[in-house]
Amino acid sequence: MSTEIAPTDPNVRIRVPRARVAAAADDSQPGSKIETKTVGQVTVADAVMTARRVNVHYGEKHAVKDVSLDIGRNAVIALIGPSGCGKSTFLRCLNRMNDTIDSARVDGSITLDGVDIYEKRQDVVQLRARVGMVFQKPNPFPKSIYENIAYGPRIHGLAANRAELDEVVQTSLAKAGLWEEVKDRLDHPGTGLSGGQQQRLCIARAIAVDPEVILMDEPCSALDPIATARIEDLIDELRQNYAIVIVTHNMQQAARVSQRTAYFHLGELVEVGATNQIFTNPRHRLTEDYITGRFG
């Protein structure tokens, strides 16, 4: 399935039929008044992170428009949508990775456990220890496998001594399903592993600091189907302990690993709902067009 769409005129706003907006409002939980054009329920009962009316501009470019979304505990939420619709941008708001881009400006509020992460008092370093990230291209540090995993615990001072650090390295690698493969060569360079192993190393690196949320931006797009299947299994296991937000272009993958799915279009969050509902019974026409492959 191709995910490319012919770029529509950016000035054209998505017009959501009135009736559907009303339906969306009906869906929202009683008591919570969230102003949103998104179809479906953006809130969840047990949210670890909440985003409210988030807007992101890159200079003049309005990349994310008025997005409100909850990230539920111990669940996987998939962000899907055509290329350039702002999935990565939104994802990177959740751990303030956009701070590293000079032109990016983020408005709105995002909370982690009820605390606004964009507040002045929030320490970015601490935030990123709580909201880990796995990137599209595996990017292990050009250091040994051991050092890759140990880096996070070390800079955050999580291990008191070498034995504890060894322990963290082993459990993280084990959780990422990599321990058996690399236990005899922890001192080999992380960059010498295969692509799939590297990506699992990056996941192990992220969970080594014991975050609450793991953000994954197309983590399997550079991998073959077998490596992809392993990572998907891994994501399913990790769900026991972490909240996971995954951006993917692979509909089957979204369907396989996630419990909720959010569909983005031209910077707007068009529809969000339970994954099987989105894939079997999308309520918005744009969502339907996208998942049935009518785009491009």
Add this chain to the structure above:
Amino acid sequence: MSEATQARARTSQQKVAAGLKRRYRAELRFRSYGIAAVALGLLFVAFLFFSIISKGYTAFEQTFVRLEVSYAADKIDPDGKRAPADLEGANYEALVRQALRERFPEVTERGDLRKLYGLLSGSAETVVRARVLADPNRIGSRETLWLMADDHVDMLVKGHIDRNVPEDERSIDDRELGWIDRLTAEHRVEVRFNPKFLTGGDSREPEQAGVRGAVMGSLFTLLVTLFLSFPIGVAAAVYLEEFAKRNRLTDIIEVNINNLAAVPSIVFGLLGLAMFIQFFGLPRSAPLVGGLVLTLMTLPTIIITSRAALKAVPPSIREAAFGMGASPVQAVLHHVLPLAMPGMLTGAIIGMARALGESAPLLMIGMVAFIADVPKTLSDPATVLPVQVYLWASSPERAFVERTSGAIMVLLAFLLVMNAAAVFLRSRFERRW
């Protein structure tokens, strides 16, 4: 596939095949141009090395004359007290002259004697003094010593003076020739390795002149340059590349750094003269000031190459570090800088090599003076190798020609050692992935 498309495919294949030959020919031609260019370059380098080494190796050798010197007690220490001051101040020149007169007893006339004494270098007496001071028990005995000959004797022995030109056009007259020939016949003349060329300072007497002063001057100057320009340059590059916001000010700074890299080096010399010497009152001719001036000159180069090295570090490494919660400084120190270090070292070595060969800005701050003493500190007056080459090249004595080439050889060796150190360091950093 239809007939027509098949036919079309066939003719395309033929066209490709026809073009293929032309392409290979072009490729071959291009390759041979490249090889020719490299070969030409190597030829020039080989020629340069050959001409310098063939001219310069003799600077490491010097003509010595074997003489029996008697450490006459009445000349060195008449009152027999062995007082160090007496031993130090005794007239050793007289002993050397005595030794010469013993060889040539028939020479008695004053003018002739002066010529005879002129066969030996003025440094001969210091050799004799050193022997006595090392062991005062030698007083009263005789010893055979190899004493350095004067430079014009050396030139004759090395074949740089033509015996066949008329006597009045030669720097050595027939009588001196006779003496030298007699000494040679007695196997008293030998061309031997001359450590003084490497261990001595500059001198007006070519046979006594050495490169040590210039080598130490270059070393001190480059150390100052390295220890200032590398940290400052790397820090500036890291700040500009990793931390500074892109705005008008940083753009202006960037343009200015690029322009500074192209400023003729003599301008930095003038700047150094005005700033370090006239304003801050630092000493003239000092390696410290030379190093400061060369720092100004090399900083732009180091900043530019360091920034290029930082740019070459893939952004994914920074993202990975930030994603793990590293602070910007941690991301740079732990990940970016180690990866950029080999490139930065390359830049530093290019800058240092240029600084080593630089003479113009150092002329402006007085490092061109004649300095016989080997500098011991950063503020002693000194000169540097390229300036020493220039000074010797412009000296009239024939014997300075080989010394000029010899000094160039030392300069090249210095450069090779420096580059080897940089290559070693770079491979050390690269091995740490």
